[in-house]
Amino acid sequence: MNNEFMTRRSRSFGLWGGAPFILQWLKILFVALALAWAGATQADTADDEYLRIYDLIQKADALSSNAPPATAVAKYREVYGLLQAFQRANPQWNSRLVATRLQYLAARVHELSQPVPAPEEPKAAARPETASGGRPSASTSEFQVKVLDAGVEPRKVLRLQPKGGDRQSAVLTMKLGMETKVGEAQTPALKLPALRMTMDVTIKEVGPAGDIRYEMVLGDAQVLDEADAMPGIVDAIKQALAGSKGATGTGTITSRGLNRALDFKSAAGAEPQMRQVMDQMKETFANFAPALPEEAVGPGAKWEVRMPFKSQGLKLDQTATYQLVSIEGERVQVRSSIMQQASNQKMENPAMPGLKMDLSNMSGRGNGQVAFNLTQMLPEKAEMDLQSEFAMSMNMGGQKQAMTMKMGMKTSLESKPR
Template identity: 35%
Template sequence: MKKPLLLSAALILLSGFGAAPTVSSSTMPLSTQRLVQTPEAPAVREAVPSQEVQLLGAGTEPRQPLRFVPVQNARQTIRITMNSDLAMTIGGYAIPAIPTPSVEMTMDMAVTAVQPNGDIRMEFTYTDASVEAAEGVPPEVVESMRQQLQQLVGVGGFTVIDSRGRTKEASFSLPESLGAGFQQAFEQMLQSLDQLSSPFPEEAVGVGATWQVTKSLDLMGMTLNQVETYELVERQGDAVVLNVGFSQRADAQPWALPGLPPEATVNLNAFDALGSGQVSLALDRVMPIIATMSSNANMEWR
């Protein structure tokens, strides 16, 4: 049986998810927060997706390089809000849209080191996670999601990027109490933390500049190719506004869907996604000041 799936949502970074979030951040007092690894939460080092940045147009004069220049111990609080709608057709018949709760997560991030070559190490901790009830969603579903998400409070790790925003290394810890499916899903989400940062081209650019970033990702058990397109629409000193678009495509493949029993098999026939939005950055901070994006995905499996 074929099941085309349409996911719609409103974002930012990490694009790369079926439900794209709205991201906002605020600064915090300059103090360093260190993470503590425990035997119950061993560190997991993630493979960093390969990515290529290509300048398409340099924009108008004056042109300057785009580089992140945070100071050591700078901190941000990031709030990620995810809203999604789920619609499905089976055998050509449309099923009424399935309401889903709104999810909000809060993350503290601290710049713990800035190297002479411009590499930036950041440590992050999830400090809050909540689920808002939605009309038509059974209370037990909302409560189950809330209990699972609450286990993420205290989860943390680190990521290293260069001054152009390209991820070089990432590591995090997860509590073993997380269910296998939820743990794999969260690992995929953390693997996409690099999408909260917008990679810059090597060349100097001005307003109107465009560039493209291509990546190969492992997302929710599937391998896909992602193309991101950026346009510099405004720059005033270190304040930058970017228009962002992305597309994702996956070829037919066996799908290791998180949470499935070992004996269950799912084959992905096709996956395509498109998204667009806007990101506001301050170059003396690494995470967006605010970012919003909407996305649509179409998936077919059997």
């Protein structure tokens, strides 16, 4: 069976809606998961050999992006031959997965061998650039913020108020587990090692209207709980995360925490596939701050944030509800709950380019809490527990294969001024 798939992200209460972070890191974890799923009933030697071949596929994909087509074609053909030899030597090893990969390699050779079409004429209008030089990753008008209960007196207008030159350091930790079912075959629950990432944020400028322009630098990324992980997973994840250190981002958010733009750049010398992953993580890092209401609110206040979201072919409706627990000076504590729903649509399979998946239903529920200081951009402390379930199908060799995936994630962030 072929479990070589992942789903995409959604947007939520900054990082703490959970789904953006789950689905972006799943892209990074994919190499490790492919080994874990495909090799659950096979010998370690076959697993290791397939993982080496898969790494070569990734390198061929990278060449197709930054090298002449002939170079990439030669690499794809080389890997195709290796995978054919692997198939002959291991005929019982996940035959569908191997066959699908062979089809993918053949398709890439065919595509890159075609004549290059003449360039198109420039379009009259282009997507607007932002003041920071990056493309806007979301329009603030897409957020619908509605106060359900203004709370008790005294009430206060909540606005982020950092100053130019302020700096924060943060530690982000994520623990994720998942279960998958393909047809009637239930795979064992997969326990993934926890991930921890550090980052530094500097406020570059605060505009007259309160817009906050900032710069972010990613630090070390660590894999925790190594003893509990399946063989091969830890090394694969470490390799995938190696290129994240030194990546930088420049962005702009409003004083209400609504994202205007974010331009993310990977570290110098990073592998091409890591640069692609960092680009896909824009949506995750675009919304660290909470979405605050326009009106003044007091303790006990509740507000709702609705946002239809579309990314990489996934359309999702999301509703997040927040309750203001307390206000002490500039320090605010908030409880949050989130509901996500998507159904009846086709979406891209990020693990296998060009392969469409049919999503019949996706639902997610989560709860969390955030403590933040209005004089800082990042929360001082935040926690989120999210459970998501996906029901989908994929065409495998002319047959439609049903799949379900359940994911649970716990995320925490702690930050402090520097």
